[in-house]
Amino acid sequence: MKLGQENGESRDMTKRSWTSQKRKLLLETYKKLLNYTCAHPKCESGFDVEAHHIRPLEFGGEDKFWNIVCLCRKCHRSNGLHNNVDDEKLMDLYTFKGVHERTVIGFQLDEEEENFREKYLRAINVNRNFDTEERFIASNIFNLVTRK
Numbered sequence: 131m132k133l134g135q136e137n138g139e140s141r142d143m144t145k146r147s148w149t150s151q152k153r154k155l156l157l158e159t160y161k162k163l164l165n166y167t168c169a170h171p172k173c174e175s176g177f178d179v180e181a182h183h184i185r186p187l188e189f190g191g192e193d194k195f196w197n198i199v200c201l202c203r204k205c206h207r208s209n210g211l212h213n214n215v216d217d218e219k220l221m222d223l224y225t226f227k228g229v230h231e232r233t234v235i236g237f238q239l240d241e242e243e244e245n246f247r248e249k250y251l252r253a254i255n256v257n258r259n260f261d262t263e264e265r266f267i268a269s270n271i272f273n274l275v276t277r278k
C-alpha cells in the first residue's frame with residue numbers, strides 16, 4: 131500500500147495494521163534522510179542506527195517526524211530512554227535531533243516555514259539512500275511530517 135492512498139484508507143484494513151505499516155515507513159524514511167547516522171553528540175559507536183520516539187508512544191508520544199531521532203543501537207539502549215523520561219531528557223533529545231538534522235540535511239524537520247515542504251522534497255531527491263519508488267513514497271509521506 132502506498133502512502134498516497136492514506137486519505138482513501140481501505141475499510142478492510144484494520145486501523146492497527148495501517149498504523150504499524152505507516153510507522154515502519156515513517157521510521158525507515160527518517161533513518162534514510164539522516165543517512166543512518168547517530169544523533170547523540172557523545173556517540174562512540176554509530177553502528178546499527180535505529181529510529182527512536184523521543185516521547186515514547188506509550189507516554190503519549192506521536193508518530194511524527196518531529197518526535198523521532200536517529201540513535202545507534204548502543205546509544206538507543208542506554209540512558210533509560212523508554213521510561214517516562216523527564217522534561218530535561220526530552221529537551222536534550224530534541225536538541226540532539228535539531229543539531230543532527232541541521233548538520234545532515236541542512237534544516238530541521240519541525241521547522242515551521244512556508245518553504246518547509248520544498249526543503250523536505252529536495253532533501254529526499256538528493257539523498258542517494260532512496261530509489262525511485264521509495265522517493266515517490268517518501269514524498270507522499272509529507273502529511274505525516276507536519277504537526278497536524
Ligand SMILES: [Zn+2]
Nearest residue numbers: 168173202205
Ligand atoms: Zn550513538
Ligand SMILES: [Zn+2]
Nearest residue numbers: 181182183206
Ligand atoms: Zn526507542
